[in-house]
Amino acid sequence: MTTPSDFPTIILHADRTKAVLNHHPWVFSGAIKAVRGDPAPGGLVRVADDSGRFLAWGYWNAQSQIRVRLLSWDEGEALDDDFWRRRLARAIAARGEDNLIAAGGTPQAYRLVNAENDYLPGLVVDRYGDWLVLQALTLGIEARKSLLVGLLDELLHPAGIYERSDVDVREKEGLSPASGRLTGQEPPDLIEIDEFGRRFLVDVRLGHKTGFYLDQRYNRQLLGSLLRFDPQAQTRDVLNTFGYTGGFSVYALDGLARRVITVDSSAEAIDLARRNVALNGLHAADEDFVVGDVFQYLRLCRDSRRQFDIIVLDPPKFAQSARQVESAARGYKDINLLAFKLIKPGGMLLTFSCSGGVTADLFRKIVFGALVDAGREAQVIQTLGAGPDHPVALTFPEGEYLKGLLLRVV
Ligand code: SAH
DSSP: OOOGGGSOEEEEOGGGOHHHHTTOSEEEGGGEEEEESOOOTTOEEEEEOTTOOEEEEEEEOTTSSEEEEEEESOTTOOOSHHHHHHHHHHHHHTTSTTSTTGGGTOTTEEEEEEGGGGTOTTEEEEEETTEEEEEEOSHHHHHTHHHHHHHHHHHHOOSEEEEEEOOGGGGGGTOOOEEEEEEESOOOSSEEEEETTEEEEEOTTTSSTTSSOGGGHHHHHHHHHHHHTOTTGGGOEEEEESOTTTHHHHHHHHTTOSEEEEEESOHHHHHHHHHHHHHTTOOOOGGGEEESOHHHHHHHHHHTTOOEEEEEEOOOOSOSSGGGHHHHHHHHHHHHHHHHHHEEEEEEEEEEEOOTTSOHHHHHHHHHHHHHHHTOOEEEEEEEEOOTTSOOOTTOGGGOOOEEEEEEEO
16 A cells, blocks of 8 residues: 655645645646656645645646645545545535526536536546547646546546547646547537537537637627516517627617627637527527627727627637737727727627636736726626636635626616
8 A cells, every 4th residue: 555655745845835725726837846756747645844844645747837726625535546536426416407507597507527626636527419629738737648548437437538638728738739539429510419409519529628618608698588587578689899709799689679790700619609599599680790809809890880789799718828918908898898888878898708817806906997098987787707616716816717797878
């Protein structure tokens, strides 16, 4: 039997133990005073304070600035295969059929494992119908990929598990992109899912992220209900920018909006948006599906004095890292300012940021700055975030990447 002393030990500087004691899951290179032993890439390590006292277990990556991702704060816990089975089972149970999250109305499409926030650092698993799509974001997960695939197979019996680890963050871990079938059947070209009674075609092979922006489902539903309960819905014009495969557009059309314009720079996404609208028995004119740049499109609308009742601004991550926050802020301000100018009095703006480096507080300040420059007034009706299948561990504020505001423009 292995004992704790058989594992390499990572000793932290005396003033850098607080985050670990508070169960934050990351140990940065600068926190490390010494490495005792020879940790394997992705291998288990014991993290200790400078008197050698145990703090936590984690997995190691010498190539990453985040040298250790922490897994357990219980010295007696064995980090064997059964540990990973228990962690997966717990995340899955939290989305189980008798649980509030699945009862939320999307039993076919949701996030099963939300990485650090489900105490499985570096692992994302999304479910689309009978298929699972997995992202291994760290070396520690990459090293255990076949174990995790086997356990997911055993616990959930999916038709197949597909990998979409073709993401930039892998570079920071010294990993190259990877995608393809991991086990079971190849997924079909498009998987049809049900989200609150709306149908969507998801391309898990080539679509963004794992195929669909699952995190936005409650915000899409919110847009649907705003219109459903609006006696004037049939007079409303909606502009869905960064519309991807038409998620918000389907809800807006289903809510009986008069006109819904979907803008995205990806021709493939717009093509699928068209198909998703049709799949739901809804109709939008051909010219209302626009392949183009949102920054330009908003300016065009401003110059031609177009007005909308509702605008959705759901841009991609403008800040990929802390260094890009300032330029990201300019991008967010630009689109929000333009949007404020295009909204009719009494209209609504749903505005989002999914940049981890832009906090909810900063995002609100940026939107405020845009409002002042636009010379408008607006009220916060609701603050928005990801759905409950994307929990945020309270010990891990970085997990709260998606933030949004529902604003009423006066
Ligand atoms: N709201 C969508 C998700 C949007 S993700 C949903 O609910 O499914 C962001 C989208 O912005 C992506 O589809 C990407 O193709 C698009 N995009 C990125 N930069 C763009 C730009 N400058 N102009 C238009 N679309 C852009």
